Every structure is written in structure tokens, then in C-alpha cells.
Amino acid sequence: MTKADIVKEIAASTGIEKQVVLQVVEGLMETIKTSMINGDEVFLRGFGSFIIKHRAEKTARNITKNTTMVIPAHNIPAFKPAKSFVEKVK
Numbered sequence: 847m848t849k850a851d852i853v854k855e856i857a858a859s860t861g862i863e864k865q866v867v868l869q870v871v872e873g874l875m876e877t878i879k880t881s882m883i884n885g886d887e888v889f890l891r892g893f894g895s896f897i898i899k900h901r902a903e904k905t906a907r908n909i910t911k912n913t914t915m916v917i918p919a920h921n922i923p924a925f926k927p928a929k930s931f932v933e934k935v936k
Contacts, residue, residue: 882923894927 888896
């Protein structure tokens with residue numbers, strides 16, 4: 847399902863114009879991205895959490911050049927679904 851499909855489905859079920867729904871969906875996504883960039887996690891009860899995972903520094907190998915390199919510690923965004931959501935999908 848794409849963003850356009852989501853907008854179309856919400857517009858059909860609520861009767862709100864597609865342009866308004868699109869602005870709301872894009873606003874939600876932008877707010878989540880901005881919050882995570884600022885180091886905040888986003889919790890949506892009944893849906894899930896957008897969390898920041900920390901990856902430790904590690905040593906990796908470049909097989910083609912047969913050299914080692916150090917990958918620095920970094921943060922990555924992740925999504926953890928709510929238990930009720932997971933149960934419904936199962």
C-alpha cells in the first residue's frame with residue numbers, strides 16, 4: 847500500500863477531500879521525522895512506537911580489497927509495533 851492508496855482510502859471512508867487528507871498524512875510523517883531527528887521517540891498507542899536504536903562501533907571487512915574498516919557508532923530509526931497490533935496481524 848502506497849501513500850496515495852492510504853490517502854484515497856481515508857478520503858473515501860471519511861468524506862474529506864483528498865488534498866486535505868494528503869496534507870494531514872504528510873504533516874504526520876514530517877512531524878515524526880522531525881521529532882526523531884531531534885532525538886525524541888514517538889509513541890502511538892495501539893499502533894506502535896518509532897524509536898531510535900543505537901548501533902555500537904564495529905570493525906568490518908571489505909572482501910574485495912581484503913582490508914578492514916571501522917564503522918563508527920550511529921543511531922538508526924526503527925519501528926516497534928504495539929502488542930495489540932501484532933496480535934491482529936498474526
